[in-house]
Amino acid sequence: MGKGKTLRFQSKRTSHIPPYMFAELDVKKARLKETGMDLIDLGIGEPGFSPPPHIIERLGEEIRKSENSMYPSYIGCREFREAVSRYYKERYDVELDPDTEVIALIGSKEGVANLILSQLDPGDLALVPDPCYPVYRMATLLADGECYSLPLKPENAFLPDYPEIEESVRERARLLVVNYPNNPTTATADRGFYERTVAFAKRHKTIVVHDFAYNEISFNGYEPVSILQVEGAKDVAVELGSLSKTFCIPGWRIGYAVGNRDAIHALKTVKSNTDSGQYSAVQRTAAYALNGPRAFLEENLKIYRKRQQVVVSGLREIGMEVAEPRATFFVWAPLPEEHSNSARFAEKVLEDTGVVVAPGAAFGSCGEGYIRLSLSAPTERLQEAIARMRTSLKR
Incomplete structure (x- = not known):
């Protein structure tokens, strides 16, 4: 029995997936911690603050409600979907149907991966930025899709250059991923870019996935644009948002996808067959947070801005030609x-x-020649980090 058959513990698909960059980083950090080294971690994209007290208090109230311990809705509780819809109307003047154009996510990372899975068949082509958040590429490979890299170059403000894409590639492309404010490059995009993106997608019958996780982390009067503000964007686009960065709750795992109703329905199909939704207490707290007070965010942004100035000026003194970011905490x-x-x-x-x-280079071959630093550490630790780097590089 079983002649010619080999016992194996992973699919060919997963065997082609490299280890997640931050997981490998954690191994190195753990090894150095064991030696007693004082580490200053500027590697991972985690907010540098505690959640606002009013949100923590609300979560405590929701946890005590017995109905929140039941199975949640696959698409998200109505309070959360309506809160997202209100948020988009107030923030971007975008109308969203909470029943068909909004779905709750267990964090936007899960949403990106499952949305890509819901859209790609084996062999389908995805246009993926390079450098990028690694999940875009890995999710495409897990869906047995093919990645085509769109180089994000400094001379083009780290925006993809659509005319440079070969016509044969444009015609094959099933899906396009964009992400602004951008991780890792911190680049931003204006309305004109999204107008060009929507026009490109309509012309080539391509779905746009816009990762909008850093939509509230911006400085000096800059306000990030939602792709859904462009006329006709809902014909081709889905936008993913996260409460992790804005409300400093990455461990709570709550986000949303909004936009094209057919794509949202396809995502619902995948999610309803692979997960049971986010804990209702977290969803209801997130609904309260989205439409609640924001004074804490203004204070956090001021601190991020001060940290940014410390890092940028310090790196420039070391000899690294750094531009001041208009958004993200990188x-x-x-x-x-x-x-x-x-x-x-x-x-x-x-x-x-x-x-x-x-x-x-961990974000793609076009990221070679750069490093990404997070502003999540306290200001004095950032100053210490820059001082250590200066000493090391002078040796």
Whole structure:
């Protein structure tokens, strides 16, 4: 029995997926912690603040309600979907039907992965930015799709150049991923970019997935644009949002997808067969948060801005030509002239100084030559990190 058959514990599909970059980083950090090294972690994209007290209090109230311990709705409780709809109307003047154009997510990471799975058949082509949040590429591969990299170049403000895409690729493309404010490059996009994106998608019958996770983390009067503000965007686009960054609750795992009703229905089909929805107490607290007070966010943004100035000025003193970001809580920094390999540079910085940074190449080949630093650490720790890096690089 079983002649010619080999016992294996993963599919061919998963065997082609490299380890998640941040999981590998965690292993290195744990090894150095065991030696007693004082690590300053600027590698992972986590908010640098505690959740606002009024949200924590509300979650406590919701946890005590017995009805919230029942199975949740697959598409999200009505309070949450209506709150997202109200938020979009008030924030972006976009009308959303909470029954057909909004779905709750267990964080936007899950939403990106399942949305891509719901749209791609084996062999379908996805246009994926490079560099990018690694989940876009990995989700495409897990769906047995094919990735085509769209280089994000500094000379083009880290925006994809649609005319540069070969016509044969444009005609094959089933799905296009965009993400602004951008992780990892911190780039931003104006309404004109989204108008071009929607026009491209309509012309080539391509679905647009817009990752809008950093929509509330912006500075100096800049206000990120929703793709759904463009006329006709709902014909081709789905936008994904997260409460993790805005409300400092990444561990609560709550987000949403909004936009094209057929794509939302397809996502519902995948989710209803693979998960049972987010805990209702978290959803109802998130509904309260979305339409509640925002004074805490203004204060957080002021602190992020101060941290940003500390890091940008410090890196410039080291010899790294860094631009001031208009959004996100990252800094995307080109390597000093004498360095060309981001992984080796990040490893040197980690082992010499205990400062964790993310190598740009971990986000794609076009990220080579850069590192990404998070502003999640307190200001004094950021100052310490820059001082350690300066000492190390002078050796």
